[in-house]
Amino acid sequence: MKTFILLCSVLLIVNAKNIDLSSSENVLWTFMNKNNTVGGNAKVPGGVYSDLHANGFIGDILxxxxxxxxRWVAYDSWSYTAKFHVSRDDLTARVIHLVFEGLDTAAFITLNQDEPIGAVDNMFVRYVYDIKDKLREGENELKVSFLSPVAAANMRSSKFFAAPTxxxxVYNGECHVNQLRKMQASFSWDWGPAFPSVGIWKPVYIELYNGAIIRSVTTHTNKVGTDWKLDIKVYLETSQKITQIAGVLSAALQVEGKQILKTWTHVNASSEADGTLVADISLNISENQIRLWWPNGYGEQPLYELNVLLTPDQHQDEPSHKTLKVGFRTLQLIESDASQIFANETxxxxxxxxFKINGYPLFMKGSNWIPSHILPELGESQKDVVDALLISATDAHMSMLRVWGGGVYESDHFYEKCDxxxxxxxxxxxxxxxxxxTDSAFISTVQEEIEQNVLRLQHHPSIAVWAGNNENEVALRGNWYDTRPSFDKYKADYIKLYVDTIKPIVEDLDPARRYLVSSPSNGLESEKEGYIAMNPYDPHYGDTHYYNYLADNWNMLTYPKTRFASEYGFQSLPTLKTMKTAAKNEEDFxxxxxxxxxxxxSPNGYSFIRTQMESHLKLDEKDPKYFEKFIFYSQISQAMAIKAETEVYRQDQANWYTMxxxxxxxxxxxxxxxxxxxxYGGNWKMLHYFAMSFFAPVLVSPRLLPSDDIDVYLLNDRFVPIIGETIxxxxxxxxxxxxxxxxxxxxxxxPLSSNLQKDIKINFSDYKKEEVFVKFSLQAAGIKSPPNYVFPVPLKSAVGLRKPNLQITVASSVMSRPNEQFEYSVNIRVDTVVLFLWMETDVKGYFEENGIVVTEPRSVVRFISGKxxxxxALQNSIKIQYYVN
Known part of the structure; x- marks a missing residue:
């Protein structure tokens, strides 16, 4: 069990003078392929696919x-060249560093044609080069020559092969991406295409300074009685050699009431051989001076400004500072004897x-995050896309996202927004x-990667836990890649990488935060079993990933027990509206x-979707709108499957302590x-609308049993009890x-519980199951609980479900909302039950509810638009779909 309180957020550029080498009027970048036949002006930060599109060589890649x-792009080699000017005054700086925040991926760097700077091989590493003796007054030329990532992966694999082959x-991808420290999904995945890009995907600049700069800041807090102690580690950097660093290091924290707490210490020490030095400073804060930071749905997220300043003793040297936004909270990942909660043998x-946050065990509700764009430079720069996705997560009551191990360490903006x-x-x-x-070069670059990214992210209150990898423990134990004949070798490699290399770095830089070696994993039990458990899916420990496309995914009894479900899912197709942004011909549909x-x-993907649909829904392949309905029904099936599984996990807080x-x-x-x-593009599928309900803070959640009885759970994710209300x-x-x-x-x-309502006895003994369904709702003051339903037979077997007389009208009055939004009332009138009423419009905006089970003759849904x-006009644009046999 580990406890920590996190501090967070934005790191500003240090006070060194920077010469920005991003594309601008003063810095012109060009790119060219190996034989000088394809090239043009480039955008930096950027990437080769973006540049080829901008220069008209390729169309919309998606x-x-x-x-x-x-794919020819990935097979070629590409060079990026910039010309820029440096003044005589610039050259007088004592330290002149060339800094690449991110290069994708294998490349050689030269300055002024014949001056080699270095070679890089990791897109997740910041590279810093001393160029004081190489830079010249006037025009300079910087060149970055990238190897084909496909060729680089194949070359390394011929020497250091690691499974799979x-x-x-069916992925239409490339091989051996595991040889490169590159976004693993860039060579394709079961949900995405292969775009093995190259490029300068993050900022590049020249730093000029005379003393020392603050490169990174980490924060470590402990609650002692009524006080917090904030320990700040400041990572200083100067020239890449032993240097004396002397000055005053100070910290100022703005707390409640605009009070400012200050402290300082004098630094006078020699740096390490690489020019780095770690200095410590601390602050004591009364609990009355701050408010706690809480996950979404449990409280507010107050953030406080922390300024760290290094003022050198030498007056000719510049001061350096960083500003962070800080949040206070405690977080523990509790792996303790389960018999303390359930005194039985199961x-x-x-x-x-x-996870226990601020002393409370909180059920984590959320999803898994993949890169927001397949081209990393666009995932880094398109802040509006990131914001929209994260806001959509909070709209669905999510309190946790898992940043998946095949993507990238996300941008500073991403973690700031999560904070x-x-x-x-x-x-x-x-x-x-x-x-x-696990050859020496690979291990060396991984060490640098882990150290830099932990230092960059450690202070965010949004970071809850580190995990060494995605599914590699279970892949090795389960022989996913025919590794059994070489099991001992691969186990030794596994331990060398995740245990001997990564684990000590994380625990040194962030000692209070839990490092899990893998996900899924049995956590402490996997470690006890030598890091490769005999059964990494043991439901009595850790987290699990569960997929079963052949079972009935609408049936709650399908799903196995787990302490924590960190992955589970089912496929659907995107809407036809979204699909038409990629496909132009009618025969494509x-x-x-x-x-x-x-x-x-996904191998057999359509077959699995069809199997689930045909188990519950009736769809005629001769229907002239078969494809359109297949898309719609796939979204119904996905939403109902994930609803069932999610509610089982929330219910099982009561009997298995699933959390x-x-x-x-x-x-x-x-x-x-x-x-x-x-x-893609931001439209919500039916599943996301359902998530607003199945993740609701208060929910009546029924479970249909084989006996046709219904267990009814009341889920309460609030800090106050529900007493004597009415279901x-x-x-x-x-x-x-x-x-x-x-x-x-x-x-x-x-409070904070799943409660089986033992006094509620419901079954279908008085009805023909084919003719009825049941709706559950909660009436309680100040509580908004969405309705929930039990369909006792597959919907295709429902008797009496008929086509409705359905009227959709938009009220003439329009309400103005904050942030220049407009609210429209969409009135729905029906004469019978309507299942999964889905509304679409070309008007830019969103419906607050969709995929609705309509059980009332009249109801209203709000539509929100920024214009x-x-x-x-809105009424005329609305198109509808619903399910009927």
Missing amino acids: SEDNDVRT CVPS AGKGLTFY QLGILIWQDFLFACAMYP SLESEYSRHRQH GALYWQLNDVWQAPSWSSIE TVDFYNWSSAAPIATKQYSANAE YVAPQ
């Missing part, structure tokens, strides 16, 4: 099959696995679904089209079948919009 048609052919066996929104981050290190080499086959990277549900996955990188709840149970038949019977029960729930449109 259109049709352009991922394969443009290649990705499945649930009580093993260890718990849950502001209260989204905790389960941060994987970037190793996924493969074995990895068929499951049998070349386009559809190309976009489905987390992070479904796979939040977002998409292209217009294709995937597990996401938000389509209403309405029985409906399929042909009316009013209940045929209503029962009411007293309801109670402890005024006439109500009649």
Whole structure:
């Protein structure tokens, strides 16, 4: 068990003078392929696919099959060249460093044609070079020559092969990405295309200074009695040699009431051989001077400004400072004897696995984050896309996202936004679904990668836990890649990389935060078993990933127990509206089209979707709108499956102490079948609307048993109990919009709990199951609990479900909302039950509810738009779909 309080957020540029080498009027970048036949002006930060598109050599990379048609780009080698000017005064600086924040991936760097600067091999590392003796007055030329990433991966694999041999052919990808410290998904994944890019994907600049600069700041806090102690570690950097660093190091923290707390210390010490020095400073803060930071849904996220300043003793040397936004909270990952909670031999066996924040055990609700764009430079720069996705997560009551290990360490902006929104981050290190080499060069660059990124991210309150890799423990134990004949070798490599290399770095730089060697894993039990557990999916320990496409995913009884579900999911197709941004020909819109086959990277993916649909929904292949309905029904099926699984996990807080549900996955990188709840482009699938309900802070959650009885749970994620409120149970038949019977029960729930309502006895003994369904709702002052439903038979077997007389009108009055938004009332009138009513419009905006089960003759849904449109125009634009046999 480990405890820590996190401090967070934005690191500003230091006070050294910087010569920005990004594309501008003063710095012109060009790019060229190996034989000088393709090239043009480049944008830095950027990447070769973006530049080729901007120069007219390739079209929209996400259109049709352009991922394969443009693969020649990845097979070629590319160079980026910039010319820039330096003044005589600039050259007088004592320290002149060339800094690359991110290079993707294998490259050689030269300055002024014949001056070699260095070679790089890791896109996640910041590279700093001393160029004082190489820079010259006037014009200088910087050149970065990138190797083909495909060729580089193959060359390394011929020397240091690590399984698997290649990705499945259906991925249309490339091989051996595990040889490169590059975004693993860039060579393709089951949800995304291969775009093995190269480029200067983060800023590049020249630092000029005379003394020392503050490169990084980490914060470590402890609550002692009524006080907090804030220990600050300041990572100083100067020239890359032993240097005396002398000056005053000070810290100022602005707390409540605009009070400013200050402290200082004198620094006078020699740096290490690489020019670095770590200095310490601390502050004492009364608990009355700050407010606690809470995850989304549990409280506010107050952040306080911390300024750290180094003032050198030598007056000719510049001061250096960093400013951070800080948040105070405690967080523990509790892995303790489960028998303390359940005194039996089933649930009580093993260890718990849950997060305790500010002293409270909180159920983690959320999803998994993949890169926001398949091109890393766009994922880094498109802040509006990141913001929209993260806000969508909070709208669905999410309190945690898992940054998956096949992507990138996200931008500073991403973690800052998570700090502001209260989204905790389960941060994987970037190793996924493969074995990895452990030669000295690979280990060396991984050490630098881990150290830099832990130093960069450690102070964010949003970071909850580090995990060494995605699925590599279970892959090795489960022989996913035919590694059994070499199991001992791969186990030794596994321990060398994740235990001997990464673990000590993390625990040295961030000693209070839990480092999990893998996900999924049995946590402490896996460590006890030598880091490769006999059964990494043991439900009595740690976290699990669960996928089963052949079982009935709508049935709650399908799902196994787990302490923490960190991955689970089911596929659906994107809407036709989104699909049409990639496919232009009508013949593409068929499951049998070349386009559809190309976009489905999951083996047998369409078959699995069809199997689930046909188990519950009726769809005629001869229907002229078959493809359109297949898309719609796939979203229904996905939403219902993830709803069922998520509610099981929330219910199982009561009987198994399941304490987390992070479904796979939040977002998409292209217009294709995937597990996401938000389509590429930002449109919500039905699943995301359902997530607003199944993650609601208070929810009546029923579970249909094989006996046809219904267990009813009351889920309460609030700090206050629910006492003596009323659960209403309405029985409906399929042909009316009013209940045929209503029962009411007293309801109670402890704070932060799942509560089986033992006094509620419900079954279908008085009804024909094919003719009825049940609606559950909670009436309570100040509590908004969404309705919930039990369908006792597959919907395809429902008797009486008929086509409705349906009227959609938009009220003439329009309300103005803050932030220049407009609210429209969309009125829905029906004469019978309507299942999964889905509304779409070309008007830019969103419906607050969608995929609705309509059980009332009249209801209202709000539509929110950032731009005024006439109500009649909105009404005319709304297109609807719903399910009917």
